[in-house]
Amino acid sequence: MARLTNDFVFLILSIVEEIPEGKVATYGQIAELAGFERNARLVGKVLSRADFYGKYPCHRVVNSKGECAKHWPAQKNLLKAEAVRFTSIGSVDLKNHRWEPE
Template identity: 45%
Template sequence: MPVKRRLLHVPAPTGDEAVTAICAVVRRIPKGWVATYGQVAAMAGLPRRARLVGRVLQRLDPSAAIPWHRVVNAKGEVSCSLSRNGSDALQRRLLESEGVEFDDKNRFDLERFRWLD
């Protein structure tokens, strides 16, 4: 008779632990590659918390050595919003400087540039 295996339940990080986990994942994204908000959330042990990733990155200290610009939406775009105070244009420039190529619709090939750890 086969042995039944039970999944190990690991509680999701909360509070400062969640911020630390998100930042640790984002620091690992190599130059010239991108990850989606949902991808970062899952890798940080926070599945289905893509919006939390966005909030954490939006509140980062500008002097932090975290490549926030490498996190994009699942459509293969830089998310644009008035609340970003122009950081969406900066994000595109930073990605282009790393070799990410955008088309005339402000999109890039997510499958080509997506980081798969």
């Protein structure tokens, strides 16, 4: 189980910083890349406080269904500005926009 330490915060933010424009990752995907597969909620908590650590492209992280954060209505517009497409039900088209790091 991960703990919300500065090391964990900066690990998560360093991964988020790698997501290219026009792509998205899920909270679970970020947790897995960090080596903490079962900590998607903790990733969300880190991202909700990311402004305290600098400027990171947190808008490129969505839930496992491709849904934007309910408390952040600007997220969808930020993604649309990067040419991210949405499905007819309003979720990110993960098939075409999910980030696959190498």
